[in-house]
Amino acid sequence: MTVAPRLVSLLPSATEIAVALGFGPEILGRSHECDFPPWIRALPVCTATKLQKGLTSLEIDNRVQEIVRQGLSVYEVDAPLLRSLAPDVILTQSQCAVCAVTPRDLEEALGAWMGDQPQLLSLAPDTLSDVWDDLRRVGAATHAEAAAERAVDELQTRLEVLRNRHRPDVSRPTVAAIEWIDPLMAAGNWVPELIEIAGGQPLFAAVGQHSPWLAWEAFVEADPDVIIMMPCGYQIAQTIGDLAPLSSRPGWSELSAVRRGRVFAADGHHFFNRPGPRLVESAGIIAEILDSTPAGTGSPGRWIRL
Secondary structure (H helix, E strand, O other), X not given: OOOOOOEEEOOHHHHHHHHHOOOHHHEEEEOOOOOOOHHHHHOOEOEEEOOOOOOOHHHHHHHHHHHHHOOOOOEEEOHHHHHHHOOOEEXXXXXXXXXXXXXXXXXXXXXXXXXXXXXXXXXXXXXXXXXXXXXXHXXXXXXXXXXXXXXXXXXXXXXXXXXXXXXXXXXXXXXXXXXXXXXXXXXXXXXXXXXXXXXXXXXXXXXXXXXXXXXXXXXXXXXXXXXXXXXXXXXXXXXXXXXXXXXXXXXXXXXXXXXXXXXXXXXXXXXXOOOOOOHHHHHHHHHHHHHOOOOOOEEOOOEEEO
């Protein structure tokens, strides 16, 4: 009988993937950002951020750029705690040094490791297909290949059901998905796919393209039908509190989406920016937004009309 490996997950989406594959009990430690399922918060926290709480999006960007210019990491790893947990597999990512702990951040902790080092599984998805492959990679690392295939099939089926709700001959609204407010950034990678599946036409980023910075003039010229704020790491209240740099710009009030009440804030922290099983729910949120009537104010904890 194969013994289930001991896991430490330093990436929220990887934590959710491991839980989806049935390995919740095997997760021994987590990152400071891992918070779903809720019981995961009781586990030892192996990382910390160097960013203080309460900063605006511009202040966060400035601080991150300052740290990066110094050749430092945005995160700290509790190496003694990590070693004491003695995991067989550590789940992390190499896509974005700003978003979560990377293999480079783990070099010191692993360098001082006594005995056999744990397997380091680094995820770096750009598209939905990559996300499904990451489920399979986690499945392979945990000897759960069959469970991973079942999970992928179930998630893909749910997305197909959502996609098939929309007639191909019906006009699709143009959608601007915003991943950062100041400076302005469009949501890329898998988000354009989610928009298409939900019945919209994505603007500013192509499928698989890393999220691009966005010039205000280009934003105004495109005049999107729908604007969805989904800043990385931001819940809805944070997004609302940080809107002024965008809503105070010249031309904001003349945008079609603003005049028609089609500007929304969604939970970018728990959805959209976590490339794992809940991307299916993220597509569902976009569909709810696009299908909403002017009287629809939102779904608690998921999205709100601004």
